[in-house]
Structure formats: C-alpha cells, structure tokens
Amino acid sequence: MGRYVVRRLLQVIPVMIGVTFIIFCLVFALPGDPIQALAGDKRADPNIAAILRAHYHLNEPLYMQYWHYISGVFRGDLGETYNGRAISDIVSQRFPVTLKLGLTSFAMEAVIGILAGMLSALKRGKFLDNVVLVATLLLISIPVFVLGSVLQLEFGMNLKITPISGIDKGWPQSYILPAIVLASTSMAYIARLVRSSMTESIRADYVRTAIAKGLPRRRVIGLHALRNSLIPVVTFLGFDLGALMGGAIITERVFNMPGLGGQLAQSVYLRESPVVVGLVTLLVLIYLAANLLVDLMYAVLDPRIRYE
C-alpha cells in the first residue's frame, strides 16, 4: 500500500515535465503578440515594446524560453506576468477562492446527489422518483449562465438574501449561489448514477441474504447496498473534484469571483505562457492527487480490492 502510493507519486514527475513543456509549446504557437496585446488596438511604442520583449526573452527560440522558465521554477521563481505581477502572488490570491468555491459545490453535489439518488432508487416508480428524474433532467439541460442569472435575479435582486456578485461578504454567503450553479449539472448526474447502481444492488443476492438474516433495513441499505453502489460515483466525484479545482470560467464570470478560471482564460488570451504553464501545472497536480485519492477510496468501499 505504502509502496503503491510512492510509485504513484513518482509517476507525477515525468507527467509534470511533459505537461509543462506541451503547454508551453501550445501557448507559444498561439497567434498574436503578448506585448502588443497590452496596448489593445493602439500600436505599442516600438522602442518600449522591444525593451519589454528583450526583458521577457520573447525574441529567443522556444527551447531557450522554456529553459528560462523551467530554471526559474527550480530556483523557486514561478515568473511574472507581462505586466510585472508575480505569479506566486496571483496563485496565492486566487487559489483560496477557487478552493472554497470548489469544495462547497463538491460537498453540495455529493450530499444532495447521493441522497436524491438513494431516495429515488428506494421509491422506484413512485411519485418521488419521478420528481427526482424531472428535476435532474431540468438541471442537466439548463445552461450554467442561465441558471446563474436566474438565481442572481431571484435571490440577489428580488429577495436580497444573498449578494449578487463578488466575495466581499466572505464564506458562506458569497459562495452559496455560485456553488449551487457550479454543482447543478454534476449533482444531477450523481443522482442518476446512484439511482441506477442502487437499483441493481438492492436486487443483489447479498442484500436479500442480509434482509433474510433479519438485519434492520437501515443497515441493509446504508452498509450493504449503498456502499457497494458507490464505486462508480466515487470515480465520477474524483474526476469532478479535479475539474472543480480548475476553476469555473463561466460561473466565475457571472458571479464576478476572482478564481483561477478567469485568470487562466485571460492569460491564454494575453498569451502569458508563464502564467498558463504555472496554473495548469498546479491543476495537473491537483488532478493527480484527486485521482490517487479515488483509487485509494476503492479499497475502502470494497475490501476485495487490493494494491500491490
């Protein structure tokens, strides 16, 4: 088990080097000139633009640029944006926002999704089941920005119980609406996933045996049926945790939250390769960690699974 974790962690190193290089090449290949982008439609002053290009090594070939970047990273310097802000500064300001938003919506989708799926499976074919089915269908089909705007109008402008935008009211007030919006689609998927795998395990032999043994219903459902139906759900949740940590471009925009998603979109647009590479590297790390966590969870849920 320990060796398994170590081996998985060692795999991270080649993945990281590959990812940073590929992303660097991709950003390099984007059309446009990042220094001119700073000046908008006006022409950047040729002399100042030349000085800035030299300062950021933009005239050098791709491999030299990558070398400047990666050697900086090993010295603990993540580099800076083309307007001189340290990337470490940006990450330390924006990551907490993404983390709070991501985990809030993660908790929501996990709790509500699993509960709704369970209810629906237990009351199969009944009224409640249909309610869940219709509700999830709605959530899946409404685009994120529509749901966001509707919630803003209703709860922010009409009822005035939550802020419309920004994070200046702190957690949880400022995070509730965006977290709901962000969680909505996944919540619906999880509910449907739990419903179908629960439906299967309720009919399984071991559940019938457990009931025949006279175990209380709560224990049969909670321990035997649910636990065994969770493996596909955990896989989905692990994947989703990685995605949530990557920031949510649309939700962040609608609710004006300074998270990672907006920064990433802006930096791609401005062709700021050090920022894009830095952020994507961070995201890949989180993704790998979430995946490892999922793999370890399998063994918790199903003791038959072993790691060699």
Added chain:
Amino acid sequence: MRGAKSAKWVAIAAVVALGATACGGGGDSGSGSGKGGNGIVSVEIGEPQNGLVPTNTYETEGGQVINALFTGLTKLDANNKVVNAMAQSIETKDNKVWTIKLKPGYTFHNGEKVTAQSFIDAWNYGANQTNAQQTNPLFSHIAGYSDLNPGEGKKPKTDKLSGLKAVDDNTLQVTLTNPFAAFPSQLSFTAFVPVPKVFFKDPKGFGEAPIGNGPFEMKGKFKHNEEISTTKYAKYPDASKIEAKGVDFKIYSNVDTAYKDLVAGNLDVLLTIPNSGLPTYHKDLPGHTIDEADSAVGYIGFPIKYNKAFQNADLRKAISMSIDRKTIAEKVFLGARTPADDYISPIIDGYRKGACGDACTLNVAKAKDLYKKSGGLPGNKLEIGYNADGGHKEWVEAVANQIQQNLGVKVTAKPFEQFQTILNDLDAKKYQGSFRMAWSMDYPDMEDYLRPVFSKDAITNGSNYSGYVNENFEKLLAQGDKAPTHEAAVKTYQQADDVLLKDLPYIPVYFYTLNAGFSDKVKSMKVAGHQILWDTVKVS
C-alpha cells in the same frame, strides 16, 4: 484487509486536510460599501492592467483610479474644456518654451509638499526607456526625450530630460523639441501627474499602494480583482468641494453582473451600461442616467499601402456613402453610438457637425455612380476584417450587408483572433482587405485625432495602419502646432481635418456615447473624457 485499512486512513487524512485548508483564510469581512448613509461611493472598474503607477497606466480602468488619487496640472471641466487644475498659470510665447506656475498648498498624502521637482522627477521616470513605462511615447514632445530613448540594447547616457527645469519650488519650465500647441491639453492626461519621493525607492510597491496628491487617498492596498478602497484626503485644497467621503473601486470582470449590482443598489456608479441593460436602463434607474458623447471614434480602414485597389479616393467614398450609419447606431448598437460626421469626436473643441457631409451620408444612387467611375474592386469583392474578441461581429456584419446591398458587391466580414492578427496578416500580405478600427483619445485635443492616426510618423509609431501619406496634411499639422493661440491652432487643424475628409483613408462610421448610470445614493454627477469629475458628485 491490512491494505484496505491504511488506505482508509490515507483517504480520510487527505479529505480532512483539504477541508481544513478550505476553512482557513475565509471570512474576508465586507467593506460595507453600497449600504447608504456612509458617504462612500462605489464605482465599477475592470482590473487595471498594471500596478497603479501613473506613467505606466495607459488605459481607462487604472486611469479612473489615478484620477481620484492624483491631481495633475490641467484637467477637463464639465464642458469638456481644458482648464487649470494644479497649475496657477501656463504661459508661452512660441508654443515651445512653457512656464507653468503651481498653485501652492498641495501636499502628497504622506505630507510631502508638491513642488515643481515632483513633476520633473515623475516625467523623467516616465520618459526613460529603462523603466519601460507604457506611456513613454507621450513624453516625446519634451526636449531631451531621444537621449533617454536610444533604443533597445543601448543604455541612456542620462536620466534627465534636458527640457525640464524647476525655476523655483512653484515654477516649472518646460522646453519642447518643436512647438506644440496642444501641450496644455496633453498635461491633463493622468500620466503627467506628480509623484512623491518615496515612489523612486520602490516603484513596484508604490503601484500596490500609491501615494498621490489628489482628493482621495488609498485605504489599505490594491486588492487585485476585488477592490481599491480610498477615503477623502482632508488636506486637499479643494476638499470642501468634494462631497464623497471615499471611493471604493469595485473590480468586475463582467459588466452584466455589475449592472445587476447597480440596479440592486450594491454598486453606485457604472460608466458603461452593458448591452443587456441598454433597452431598460432608463426605466431601471429613473433620473439617474447620463447619456453624452464619449471620446472614441469607430472607423473602417483601407490598406492603401498594401492594396492598389483601395488607392482610389472615389472608391473609398463610394463605400462610405453606401453605409447607413443611423441604422448601425440605433438598431445594432441600441443607441450606444451616434453616426459619425467628422474625424474629430463631438466632445473636442474643433469638432464640426456634418463636416464629413455627403461622404458620410447614405446615398445609394451616388455611391453606385462613384463606384462605377472609380473602376471598382477586383472581382467585385470586398472583405472587412475585425477582431473577434471585442464585440465587433454584429456591426461589421451589418455594415457588410449594407455595402453588399447598396453597391452590389460581394462583401464578407472576416473574423481574426485579435486586432494585431489583422495587422500582421496585412504586413505578411496574407490579407488585403479593409478592417475595422477605433481611436480613443489620449488627451482632449484635435491634434490627438489627427497626428497619431493619420500622419507619416504614425505609420511606424502610431495607428496609421492604412499607410496613408499626404504632404499637405503634414504641413498643416506642423503649422497648427506653431499657432499662437488655441483658436488659431484649431482653425489650422480643421484644415488638416478637411484634407482627410477629402481623402478618406479611414471612413468614420460612428462616435461612441457614454451611457452611464448611478444609484440613489448619488444625487447628481458629471463625467468628462470618460472620467468622473469628483467635485461634481453630489451624495444624497
């Protein structure tokens, strides 16, 4: 079972760790803005591009903040006229040597007195290529500029502009390389404000918590992507005229969201009503809207230098006359633009209503005639390039349809990733068509709508992307620079404008308008040159 058990602990530990980090660092308590009664006005801005260093701020978002924190020598008043701010008097005999007397009594927010030297130090810093400041080219009129800008890879021999001299603490003498009548207007731009001595110790740190000489001082640091908080500076000489007790600049990445906050009363001032709000903002904010001309002009440009087909002025005129500007302004932009009838914005002294005349008026029959006379376009095809990142698709397509219908030419609207891509493709001869273009002023003077966009110098140094050259135009510009009075300068610049209106290197399509809204907390306010005039803001 052993393996599974320890896996359980690892998983639980990881979940706990993630949860713990999520809870830490939360609860950034609210600043309480937008809750009426405290006299603090909140204003929407986008994230400033750079740190808040005046000479490195060349865009409106950061400029809005600099304008509240600093006071320069001149400013725009509510009628868009350039008037003295910190300057007592500005005098010159030849438009080349300027003597500027300062009003006494101005101090920086750290108590330091503002002297002529505070201006000189700031401008020397801005003009020096070593500091790579965005507004560097604005200092190019001042004598000694070229010594500070020898080119990339070379070190300037001096760090002082030879044209700047402090006669005494309150008198500044500026010598320019050539006569330049628009100099006092240029001084109203936020890049020309003074900075205190502490700036030079750590310019980057200064940009996070700037110390100015203006009506408001920073409260804490620049909170990137969130907020810039300021309070009224009690020792400001005109403090009695300022009603707001402070300004909170709230940073939005999305104006639609800002508009919702404005209507709900969480935000007090929004200078750009988004498209989603344009149909209803008069109803949503009764009596609390501002609609006036803004400083920018939108054009369609022709690559005269690159494509022979566009070298015929009649052809350009024919295209111009086949555009229905009124429909574009009212239907496509929902009234957020007005039809352009000059190269000069209506807020600028020297603008003449209808100066463009026929050439900017829809006349299908005449346009067709002219088009025929000019020999037309090769293959009867016209392309209009636009950058897809700036919301230009709708109007460019509408213009393309109009030209196609009215001239009987096949017109395509061609998207490019960024504006720069169009220029690169023109340079590389990969693209030969026309393109959309806009100009927004740096300083409120006619000259700023002519030289940086249409002069020979602007082909390499400015925004003359069509490569237009007219010696008569150049001569008139130089003559205007030397004019003894502002009025005389305007007259000569108007003649230069007439040359353009005949040649039509770009065709003016629309003027931008300012459509702003403010909350109940603000009784009235005025805006000039896209900047809030804080002495006109009345708080209820």
